[in-house]
Amino acid sequence: MTERLYLLDSMLSAFDAVVTGCEPYKDGYLVELDRSAFFPNKGGQPCDVGTLGSAKVLDVNEQGERLLHFCDRELPVGTAVHGELDFARRFDIMQQHTGEHLLSYCAWHLFGAQNVGFHCALTYATLDLDKPVGHEGITEIEILANRLAAENAAVTATIYETEEDLKGIPLRKHAEGLTAPIRIVTIEGSDACTCCAPHVRKTGEIGQLKIVEAIPYKGGTRCTFLCGMRALRHAQQMQDTVSAIALRFSTSREQAEAAVQKQAEELSNTKRELRQAYAALDEYLAKSLIAEAEDLKGTKLIVKTLESVDAKRLRPLAGATMTDRALTVLFSGVGDRVFYLLASNGIKADMGMLIAAVNTALSGSGGGRGTLAQGSAKKPSDLKETVEGLHTYFKNVLLHG
Numbered sequence: 001m002t003e004r005l006y007l008l009d010s011m012l013s014a015f016d017a018v019v020t021g022c023e024p025y026k027d028g029y030l031v032e033l034d035r036s037a038f039f040p041n042k043g044g045q046p047c048d049v050g051t052l053g054s055a056k057v058l059d060v061n062e063q064g065e066r067l068l069h070f071c072d073r074e075l076p077v078g079t080a081v082h083g084e085l086d087f088a089r090r091f092d093i094m095q096q097h098t099g100e101h102l103l104s105y106c107a108w109h110l111f112g113a114q115n116v117g118f119h120c121a122l123t124y125a126t127l128d129l130d131k132p133v134g135h136e137g138i139t140e141i142e143i144l145a146n147r148l149a150a151e152n153a154a155v156t157a158t159i160y161e162t163e164e165d166l167k168g169i170p171l172r173k174h175a176e177g178l179t180a181p182i183r184i185v186t187i188e189g190s191d192a193c194t195c196c197a198p199h200v201r202k203t204g205e206i207g208q209l210k211i212v213e214a215i216p217y218k219g220g221t222r223c224t225f226l227c228g229m230r231a232l233r234h235a236q237q238m239q240d241t242v243s244a245i246a247l248r249f250s251t252s253r254e255q256a257e258a259a260v261q262k263q264a265e266e267l268s269n270t271k272r273e274l275r276q277a278y279a280a281l282d283e284y285l286a287k288s289l290i291a292e293a294e295d296l297k298g299t300k301l302i303v304k305t306l307e308s309v310d311a312k313r314l315r316p317l318a319g320a321t322m323t324d325r326a327l328t329v330l331f332s333g334v335g336d337r338v339f340y341l342l343a344s345n346g347i348k349a350d351m352g353m354l355i356a357a358v359n360t361a362l363s364g365s366g367g368g369r370g371t372l373a374q375g376s377a378k379k380p381s382d383l384k385e386t387v388e389g390l391h392t393y394f395k396n397v398l399l400h401g
C-alpha cells in the first residue's frame with residue numbers, strides 16, 4: 001500500500017520513492033509507488049500532475065487501496081524515482097478547497113445551511129448549499145469568509161484512531177459512512193469537519209474568496225466561487241469589461257450601468273416608433289398593392305417582390321389585401337434569403353398546395369394549409385425571372401383552375 005505523503009504535509013512538492021508496480025494501460029502505464037505526494041481525483045476535485053523521474057504523471061486515481069499514477073512511459077519495478085508535483089496547480093486547488101471549507105462554515109454559521117456538494121474544476125469551483133440564501137446572504141457569507149481568511153488562522157489535519165477520540169469535537173460535517181481512523185480538518189477558531197484532501201496551512205493563503213454566481217439549485221443554492229489568483233483574474237476581467245463598456249458610452253465605470261439603462265430605454269422607444277411607422281407605411285403599401293391587383297375572373301391577384309420589407313411584415317400586409325376574393329403572393333428579399341407568403345380569400349385553391357410550386361421554383365421549404373402558407377429559400381440570382389414565372393403559373397391557376 002502506498003504511503004500517502006499528502007495527508008500530513010500538503011506543501012510537499014517533491015519526494016523520493018521506489019516503484020512497486022507498473023502495468024501497461026491504454027497508451028501509457030499505471031505506476032504504483034511505496035510512497036507518494038500525488039493526490040488522486042477524489043472528493044470532487046482534480047488530481048495532481050507532475051513527473052516521476054523522466055516520466056510525466058498525467059492522471060492519478062485510486063482503485064480500492066491502490067494509488068495509480070498514469071504515466072507516459074514505463075518505470076520498472078524496483079526503480080528509485082524522484083517525484084515532482086506541478087505545485088502551482090496543486091496550490092491553486094488547495095486554495096479553492098480550503099476556501100470551500102471556509103465558505104461552508106460561514107453559510108452554516110450564519111444561516112444553518114449545510115454544504116451538500118462540492119466540485120472543483122481547473123477554472124472554477126461550485127459549492128451546493130441545502131437552503132436558499134439570497135443575494136444579501138451571499139454577500140454576508142463572502143464578507144465573513146474574507147474576514148476569517150484575513151485572520152490567517154491555522155488549518156490543521158488530525159487523524160483520530162477511534163470513534164471514542166472523536167467525541168466532544170464539534171464537527172460541522174461528518175461525512176456519512178466513515179469509520180475510524182478519521183481525518184479531521186480544523187480551521188483554528190471556527191471550522192472542523194472530516195476531509196481527506198490537502199489544504200493550505202493558514203487561511204491567509206486562500207487569498208480573496210469571491211462568490212461570482214449563486215443560483216437556485218435542488219431547493220437550495222449553487223454557489224460558483226473563486227479563490228486566490230482566480231479571484232484576482234476574475235476581478236481584472238470584470239474591470240476590463242466594465243471599462244470597455246464605459247469607453248463605448250464615453251462615461252466613467254461608475255456611470256456605465258446608468259448609460260446602458262438609458263440606451264436600453266431609448267432603443268425600446270425607437271422600436272415602438274419604428275413599429276408605428278411601419279404600420280402606417282404598410283397601410284399605404286397595402287393600398288398600392290390593391291390598386292395594382294389584376295382581376296382574373298373576379299379574383300384579385302397580387303404577386304409582388306418587396307425588396308425592403310422584412311419577413312415579419314408580409315403577413316399583416318397580405319392580410320390587408322384580403323378585402324375581396326383574392327390571392328396574394330408576396331416575396332421578401334431582405335438579406336441573402338427570400339421569404340414568401342401566400343394568402344387567399346374566397347377561392348377554392350389550397351395554399352398548402354400552391355406553395356409547393358414556389359418551393360420547387362426556389363428550391364425552398366415551406367408549408368401551410370387552407371388560406372395561408374409561408375416558406376423561405378436561399379435567394380437566387382434570378383429571383384426576378386423566377387417570380388415572373390410563378391406569376392404566370394398563378395394566373396393560370398385562377399383562369400383555368
Ligand SMILES: [Zn+2]
Pocket residue numbers: 097098101185194195196197198199
Ligand atoms: Zn478539505
